[in-house]
Amino acid sequence: MSIVIGGGGTGAGGAGNVTGGNPSGTGTALNYVGNHCYAYSGDVSVNGTLLTMLEFTTAEQYVVATYQIHGLFSQIGANQLQLEVTMNGESITHSFWDSAHDNLNPFENAILIPPYTKITFQLAQASGSVKNMQLTLLGRVYG
Numbered sequence: 001m002s003i004v005i006g007g008g009g010t011g012a013g014g015a016g017n018v019t020g021g022n023p024s025g026t027g028t029a030l031n032y033v034g035n036h037c038y039a040y041s042g043d044v045s046v047n048g049t050l051l052t053m054l055e056f057t058t059a060e061q062y063v064v065a066t067y068q069i070h071g072l073f074s075q076i077g078a079n080q081l082q083l084e085v086t087m088n089g090e091s092i093t094h095s096f097w098d099s100a101h102d103n104l105n106p107f108e109n110a111i112l113i114p115p116y117t118k119i120t121f122q123l124a125q126a127s128g129s130v131k132n133m134q135l136t137l138l139g140r141v142y143g
Contacts, residue, residue: 050122053135065139
């Protein structure tokens with residue numbers, strides 16, 4: 001059985017009571033399965049505004065995870081793609097790419113998330129037509 005923690009935005013992330021949500025689908029929430037966790041944003045239509053891909057608050061354990069951006073970077077053209085990750089409202093990383101970095105598809109990065117931390121992953125492209133992008137997070141729970 002999975003336990004869903006947090007979740008905001010418009011995704012189907014699920015409720016704290018798994019009978020009232022979508023614990024195995026896409027959304028903005030972090031899902032716990034034993035000592036592992038995951039979150040799948042699903043398709044998000046990324047435009048020129050930072051849009052929330054994932055947003056959740058960790059429980060009493062800390063999480064060591066890897067997150068990935070998925071989508072066709074080559075479709076971005078000369079426009080930049082940007083990712084901002086915040087913890088408790090403070091930016092911890094703000095990255096930018098352009099089509100020259102198509103070999104980063106999928107872009108992957110490791111992260112340690114402390115207990116009781118609200119984390120938000122937001123993605124945007126500088127301009128151009130809307131592109132469907134996805135963000136996934138897979139990790140292990142400790143503590």
